[in-house]
Amino acid sequence: MFGYLWRTSWQAIVWVLIIGITSGLGSAALIATINQALSVPSEALLGQFVGLCALVLLSETLSFSLTSRLSEATIYKLRIRISQLILGSPYPNLQKLGKAKLLANLTTDIATLSQAFMLLPEICIHGAVVVGCLAYLAWLSWQMALALTGIIIVTVGTYRLLTQTPGRAFVKAREEYDKLGQSFRHLTEGIKELKLHAERSRDFMTRSLAASAENHRRLTLFANVTFMLANKYTFLVYYLAIGLILFGGIWHQAAPEVVSGYVLVLLFMTGHLAGLTHSLPAFVTARIALDKITQLGEALQTEPLGTPNAPLPKQWATFQFLTLDEVTHSFHREKENRRFTLGPINLEFRPGELVFLVGGNGSGKTTLAMLLMGLYHPELGEIRYNGVRISAANRAAYLQQFAVVFADFYLFDELFGFDADKITYKLMDYLERLHLQHKLTLNNGRFSTTALSQGQCKRLALLVAYLEDRPFYIFDEWAADQDPEFKELFYTELLPELKAKGKTVLAITHDDRYFHLADRCITLEEGQIKAIDYPPVTTPRPMVEFGEY
Template sequence: MKKLFPLIKNRLGLFIIGAITGVASGFCTSRVITMIKTGLDSVDNINENFIFQIIGYSIIATILGIGSGYFIAKITSIVIRQLTQNLSEKILKANYEYIESASSRIVPVLTRDITMLSEFINRIPQFLVSVTTVVATLYVMFLSDWKLTSFFMIAFVLQIIMVASTLPLVRKLTRNSTKYNNYLYRDLSNLVSGLKELSLNEARRNDYISLVISENLKFWNKSEVRRKVLLETNDRLSDLLVFIFSGLLMYAGATILPIDFYQFKVILPTILFLIPFTTKIASFFRLKSGAMVSLEQIHKLGLDVDKRKIESSEQLKPNHESNVPILKFSKIKFQYQTQQHENPITFGPLDIAFKKNNITFIIGGNGSGKTTFSKILTGLYIPISGSIQYYDEEVKMENLISYRNLFSAYYADSHVFEHLSHIEASYLEEKADNFINMLEMESKVEIEGDTFSTISLSYGQRSRLALIANMLDNKDIYVFDEWAANQDPYFKGIFYHKILPYLKEIGKTIIVISHDEKYFEVADEIIELQEGMINSKTP
């Protein structure tokens, strides 16, 4: 529980109220059980006061239990919101290349692990009610008949020992299950991403299902089955232990032990009443094992992301001389992190400069490094050597976020966000309809408040919607990575002859990665890349 304390310490008062109401609910529940015991003791104890107390304590226990659940649920929502928000902020401030490579691990943590932790915290009221009910009831029974109660307490102690002894194995199986679940998430994500390729190739499709998904699914199922069987075995053995122990106690009382059978018949139903509560206690500790594994995953991801945090709070200078290139690369080299230890491929060295308010085309064959270059250009990838200058100011880690904010970029896998609340309302109102009309999307989408009315469009239409969103960003520099590649000739013409000249007219700097030789005359400058270096330059 101490691992949870940092999560709830800012809402400690709320947690204490939730705990107190949970404990109070447990006391009231215990009072109901002991009242039933007094009725079993003697029929003379069953009267109007008896039934009023049972009803009263039951109602109070229910109200307090619901109250405890409310307070803990409130804490849970705050904790989960803070965890998700903090992790999201850390991810967005971390090295982009690392996040890009670790995406298959990150999403399960943000979804499954945080959900598991939420479920565990929400079980705390139930745990407090159950523990208080069992302890308080056993205490009253102990005062009534300490010898007989002590015999039954042996059964409960054996239950605790059995549950505690299996917790390490439960945690191990949960870790294995989590590992293969992450693999499975990665495989299913790849299935969706590669749907076209798998749909067109039966052999690849069959192999992917049988050798990749099925293999990891088999290991995940194996871990899950073992874990669930272990948990179910624990539950059944706990029940069995109480039943057998009760039978043995009855037999011993008839043959060896001096047990008062009348008192035994009174106490036994009370013990049976407690079995569901002890089961909930055991279930809580088993759930705790899974939650602690999830907390480990969340904590580990937080540490890994923190190590790659970009500390960048400085701002680039707003005013610069117009006769200096807006961007300049000097001996820029880049190497993918995942390739550092085996046959590394190095991009560069690259020397290049871009003039303000120019349209520059970047061309080159497949594998020439155009997309890698665009991500270095926008600050998503960080070079291993060389320098980037914005006008005459060097781009460093300290001002990298400010540098990134200069760009609006389109990539083939760009996501279209429906919300546009980050855009100034007056600019949105002034320009949105104009941009929608320029790309002839008025019959498909409109702006409702600060939101696109829909993003459920065909691939080509989504690309046009992404372009509208890019223009609405109103940034200084625009980067388009093969925007026109999947457009028909009509919309290619609109992009090259209408959109690009418009952006230049309003003072923007435009860098276009393109294969469309037909439209090269639109460019002020054409730069060809070959294996991450400039091959030729054409005015």
């Protein structure tokens, strides 16, 4: 952890060391002054005592302030760096890592580091005081200091051996925390299914959540208790050393002021040594957390991250055509324990087209849409936008050509990426058309609420997609949660309006009563294009009226 701090903020570390050394030397000088005053009282030492007190207080205050700023700045940089890595990583990488692991890195590991960094000011002060005191002891009697150094070396070596086992326990506890995070996700996202099946609920609690929680509790408790015993061992040796100085015959040749100085300094060091040893478990867990963050950084293969004002390639100024040429993508389906392959796919899309993508569940519709928009990458074949091959170099810009409402969409409570003042009129118009004007308002770019029904949330997500005004729109089963009135609005008004504006629209759907509205219906079956139909324009079947939603 200190190596990471040195690499990222070595200049601040140098200043912390300088101020810390000053504090330590000041503390040692203060103890020396006290010891001298006890041995040979003198009023002349009063000014020296006051000056050293002021120096120690000032240096400790500066050290705490500087180290706190350093630790908070480091945590800030880590949070931003991890977030940028996630934003810049290919989507399949993020899927492999899983939400639970990403959230653990962003929350638990960062919080663990933050707690350890908050101890840094105290650690620096404790360490500086201990070093200064040891220097003073060496000045009092180098023979006694040499013997004490030997005791310290043996004690530290034994302590390191004793703390290896709890260190490994902390590593295992962190692994269990990942499993526990996954169990919490199952609990919150699958609560309806768990409530409806008592046996499933009991089995889940016993084999998954409770088991992970118990393992984490047991490992953490073992590590903490073992660290505590190791700490007590060091203090046992420490007090034995004080006893040897006071009562051991080998120290009787030393001058009384030397013995009293040693005892005084060692007793003064007790609190500072306790501060150092008690903070070690926090730094062990912080090192594990930093290792986890480093591993995440290595796992998150990054691609160029687009910026809001990045210029588009010249060929992309106006959308002309998009082609998929022998595109193939495969992945492992966990539930079926088999590998699914989509393709080879050959398709072309033009501006002003309304295309329906149909097929049974598991036929590859969503996978094809993800390939088309650039979140998945072809293993074979090419995707070309206006004739330009999509690669890692231009994928970030390519992604900006799509407005998408996913089946598992996420609805932000704030309109990020928009100037609220410029879109207010459009927003109010869309809210009214989608019958949401009485459900929510926009205040300073933030929705007054997102606590809506699933159908209303989808309408709000559609509204946001409209505001994005991209050349290519993709809707994954948007109408599945809508009542007949809004299905009719979606298929007969909203989609044709997008088409009339020159937008290309791909809608994944099962609503066969509206297939006649599409320019093309592409049917997928087991990852292959089974048919491409060009429906004739016919009069739709009469719709049953269901009253107002």
